[in-house]
């Protein structure tokens with residue numbers, strides 16, 4: 001059976017060995033003792049690449065060939081280089097493929113390496129687990145940043161989190177510096193900037209208790225996600241959309257559907273489906289490992 005290792009870099013590094021389409025031996029975090037409060041934001045790019053290589057060494061089977069390694073990380077990755085990554089800015093311009101490839105060789109591992117966007121890896125994981133490898137899968141990941149992923153992999157930046165969803169010039173909270181962006185409304189850092197006196201979880205619970213300012217924001221949050229999804233549908237057509245990620249419990253599907261209904265009126269575009277998937281870090285790990293088998297992205 002084909003063995004691959006999937007490694008996912010978000011606010012921490014999670015990895016696993018994949019046999020076929022299954023995780024063998026569960027997920028592991030690297031390094032084991034990371035300071036949770038700051039995540040990886042203060043870890044230099046070189047050390048990040050080293051941690052990724054150490055994770056692969058720890059997981060690679062000792063008595064079988066490792067077919068491929070798939071690494072997924074946030075940002076716009078093109079030809080093995082992280083062109084930009086607003087949520088892990090130290091990765092900007094880093095030739096991650098070359099660095100990780102060299103690090104693996106130094107550790108005696110000679111295998112095929114691919115590096116993907118983390119949301120694309122989630123889409124590949126969903127396709128694999130749902131038996132939808134022959135279909136188009138699109139996914140929004142709602143966490144620290146807002147990711148947009150698709151399977152099968154397609155050339156392009158696909159920076160869905162930076163879609164413009166409002167023309168209000170005051171909407172300038174996106175980490176990339178752009179105005180009116182989806183992540184500038186839904187992203188964790190953006191919400192902290194908007195509500196200087198409240199954490200995002202407090203905003204959502206205050207909205208439920210009737211706080212007007214928070215309720216208005218939660219409405220904006222849902223409309224923004226619907227707007228980005230509607231724009232995607234108007235560009236690429238209807239189909240299957242999934243929503244997942246660390247903060248997915250904030251999403252109310254009936255509200256999203258209601259806004260989508262208001263935003264998409266052309267009948268050939270109305271046969272879309274939307275589904276929430278509970279946060280599951282193994283989706284991206286499995287997806288990174290499986291996509292690395294199909295694609296050669298380095």
Ligand SMILES: [Zn+2]
Nearest residue numbers: 162174176181
């Ligand atoms: Zn942005």
